[in-house]
Amino acid sequence: MTPSAPKAVVVGAGIVGTWHALELLDAGFAVEHLEADAAPVGASVRNFGLVWVSGRRSGAELDVARRARARWEEIGAQVPDLAFRPCGSLTVATTAAERAVMTAFAKLPDATARAITFLEPDEVHACNPAVGGDITGALYCELDAVVEPRLALGALRAHLAARAPGRYRFHAGRRVTATAPRTVIDAAGTPWEADLVVVATGAAYDHLPAAAALSARLRRVRLQMFETEPFRGHLTTSVADADTMRYYPAYESAPRHELGEQNRVGVAHHLQLLLVQRPDGGLTIGDTHAYSEPFDFALCEEPTAELLARARRILGAELPAVRRRWEGVYAECTDGAVCLREQIDDGVWLVTGPGGRGMTCSPAIARDTLAAAGLAA
Ligand SMILES: Cc1cc2nc3c(=O)[nH]c(=O)nc-3n(C[C@H](O)[C@H](O)[C@H](O)COP(=O)(O)OP(=O)(O)OC[C@H]3O[C@@H](n4cnc5c(N)ncnc54)[C@H](O)[C@@H]3O)c2cc1C
DSSP: OOOTOEEEEOOOOOOOHHHHHHHHHTTTOOEEEEEEEOOOOOOHHOOOOOOOOTTTTTTTTHHHHHHHHHHHHHHHOGGGGOOOOOOOEEEEEOSHHHHHHHHHHHHHHHHHTTTEEEEEEHHHHHOOOTTTTTTOOOETTTTTTOOHHHHHHHHHHHHHHHHHHHTEEEEEEOEEEEEEEEEEEEOOOOOEEHHHHHEOTTTTTTSSSGGGGGGGEEEEEEEEEEEEEEOOOOOOOOEEEHHHHHHHHHGGOOGGGGOOOOOOOHHHHHOOEEEOOOSSSOOOEOOOOOOSOOSSOOOOOOOOOOOOHHHHHHTOOOOOOEEEEEEEEEEEEEEEOSSSEEEEETTTTEHHHBGHHHHHHHHHHHHHHHHTTTTTO
């Protein structure tokens, strides 16, 4: 380690912790990065990799997402393994009612603020020829992008180690169990002291005694999704269905009640269709949402069948076999804040709870932590 560099410890090697490590390194810190598991396998490797600006709430959340997206693009140019793709997204209508809601939304300032436009079916097909189903139009957002979640964390760590040799050290298998002023203590009893500590333990937000009181401001959400074998078509954009408009706050100004009732499976699983093509052609498809703990330990087939049917309908094609299914759990602030960022001990900050936008917003969340800690952003 450089003797003169200020010291930082980052706990948790998910996307929130990793972006904090990156920003701290850029700010001149020597960073010790601790991860409980042999490699991070939390929400950050289980997501779609969507850098999803379109759905964000106006105000602070949209501002964070825009800044974060710019940072993703910047780092994407330096780290090819992230496979950052500024591919945009299509939120597709399949009924007259969905089309009407989308055309109404596209006329609002909230659409302009997100560079969202309405496309007629032939324009949708020209934009993304793989969308060959019986559709009635779509909202196109050019700001949405994608990275590769299974590769991103490792690629960023390799980037950090290479750009600041000796100033970034990753320690797998170090589970933090307690805090003290400017210190965390791992399960082996080793104290890790620093000028600044960031605890980014994701859904494990209530495992440290000093953080217990904050758990009332957070909840865990469990999602199910899956990935197919390579699809023969090439999707030039990410794809969503109109049910996403029910959930994303960007669409609060749209006449959403005109969408009518969601179907039974949709209601039962708080379901929406999101679809991203991976570089090898596979399709990541999701997702469901469960809010009540204890969560079921089993993966349920009903939403998978529903999502496959919706994807088939929009793409107008048979889909390849499902090659893997999984669940993931993220932490979300119950007050709608972009994330929870609190000092739980002197110089020890807990940063978690970005919810379903953590992959999108982490770069800007990390910058804002440095600012909150009094470091120039
Ligand atoms: C299925 C799914 C799909 C999603 N899709 C998207 C998407 O497309 N776009 C988007 O923006 N967001 C998406 N999200 C949300 C996003 O993935 C999360 O908000 C984000 O990954 C949270 O990152 P994190 O670093 O806080 O948590 P995590 O990724 O869970 O990382 C926390 C890390 O801390 C480690 N840890 C925990 N306790 C300790 C301890 N005591 N000591 C040391 N280490 C510890 C864990 O092992 C883990 O590696 C999705 C989430 C899920 C579950």
